[in-house]
Amino acid sequence: MTIARIIVPRFILLFFVVFGVAIITFTISHLIPGDPARMIAGDRASAETLENVRRDLGLDRPVTDQFVIYVRNLVHGDLGTSLRTRRPVASDIATFLPATLELGCISLVLAVLIGIPLGVFSAIYKDGPIDQIARTISVCGISMPVFWFGMVVILLFYAKLQILPGSGRLAMQFASPQRVTGFFLIDTLLEGRFDAFLSAVRHLILPTFVLAFANLGVITRQIRASMLDVLQEDYIRTARASGLRRRAIIFNHALRNALIPSITLLGLAMGDLLYGAVLTETIFAWPGMGTYVVTSIQTLDFPAIMGFTVVASIGYVLINLLIDLAYMLADPQIREVG
């Protein structure tokens, strides 16, 4: 009942968002200077060849027609054909998206699992040594640029110490597993190849850590601040005056309330992962959406860029939906009243 009241409007919204994004990306891609036909045919192609390429791509037809075709295909899940890979954009995305999701999900889980306890203890032992360490970590996480931190980590662990791989998803000697989920951690295990699984784990360590670090800082700082707020609340005093255990007060009474303002932040963090992934993937040569879109931009591969943008905007709407549902779970006032 209440869940439907949250989900249904989001899906209606999704329709408008995707349509709006389609208009914007389509317009921008036609306004930006640069001729895709020239990119494909090459600098020395004859006028006739160029004309043929244009006709093949449908670029000779009126702009409005091109848009109508684009939207019609979009509705059918057809994001067009990449100018660069010559494959459907949708299947390109299906290939690269799981790599990004694997990286993003693990780094988010890492950031949450470390960030929340760090924030809680930082607040409980305010101004103590734990707090100082946690605050230093979070300031570093927030202020160190991903591309710089990534380089440093590669230099240290890959180039100098040589204990972890610095690029790719698997070591050279392993073939990529058959795509079931697209998550190498799961797919290698499904095939029973434990050595490949370990290799996948080792390849994930550095990029997930780098990607998690910034969010870790933000989450720690937010949890610390909201815990400090909540610990001042009257109901915490009530709990103390009732003789409840310190541990129960902190984790059952305080953290439950301190998480509510952090949910929004978590949504933003998920969004950040998308753009953080672009940098991280480029540095670590991670074959994901980030690498794909950067290459597409460099080669003026408009269908690919537009496809990525549409998928990313759907992702944002879904993340917002998740956040709304999380609010409902965490805050009874939203759940019961709606």
Next chain:
Amino acid sequence: MTDTAMKPHALSIENLSLEFPTYGGAVKALDGVTIQVGNAEIVGLVGESGCGKSVSTMAATRLLPEGRYRITQGSIRLFGRDPTVMSDEELQQVRGKLVSTIFQEPMNALNPTIRIGKQLVGVIRRHEAISRRAAETVASNILSDMLIPQPSRIMQAYPFELSGGMRQRVLIAMAFSCNPGLIIADEPTTALDVTVQAAILRLIQGRARRTGTSVVFISHNIAVVSQICDRLYIMYAGRIVESGPTRAVLDTPQHPYTRALLRCLPERVQPKAQLESIPGTVPNLIDPPAGCFYRPRCQEADERCYAKPQSTTLAGGQAVACWQRLKSQTPVSSEA
């Protein structure tokens, strides 16, 4: 107070001085405060905001921020035990079980994300080794004792679904749930509508009388406390200025401050007459005035008031710390 001579007092604060160190100097929140609360006795603690009412009781339950205050002299005994030397574990067992506190703000005093029933059961099971089911029954019974209709429905509710009066009843139920020997009611009716204030007062009084629970009732409103209290303590700027049986204090107020408080009550003033207020403000407790703290606002003050007045017990159990009363009344005994 006849058959309780052998048992220790529920709460006994002896000559307690307490200060909060700040960068501007120590704030002397309490200066030689003595409060005795006998078993099954209901005692009122009255004074303006910041006079040390809550500080006195929160020092006794150690709810003041640890490390931010200093006890400079005096002692505290809760049922004969010294809370200042208790371990965290001992304190947690005392709080809620031996002494519970009802706070002022019913709007925020309950956890907004936990159902009422779960909060009550949590407190009960912390102190009594009983099953969840049994604790729910106890909670339900005590809620209906607080005249809450449909207790089982209320237990399923979240605090935001209840009115302020209902929440305060829940908090009172929570305070009484483990049958404590002493309840500290810290302005429990201040945030409520006048119409529900009286009902809440009667609930606390009724339950305390039936179960023989001692109550310290803190209020800035002398009219409110006088309705239910056996004895009153009047506080001013961290000192007890007057104490005694409620009737005696109301009928023959000795300290000029008590009289001024009584003159400020709309109930006691003739219709259309000008309502009084006390001129001046509460003194700065970092650098308080010499002698009697009330002197700068007192209309009867003279040169003797530049020395600190000692508390003097008068006939009828009334005690007052005022130089002006020493000449007009016959002191029974004088405490140093």
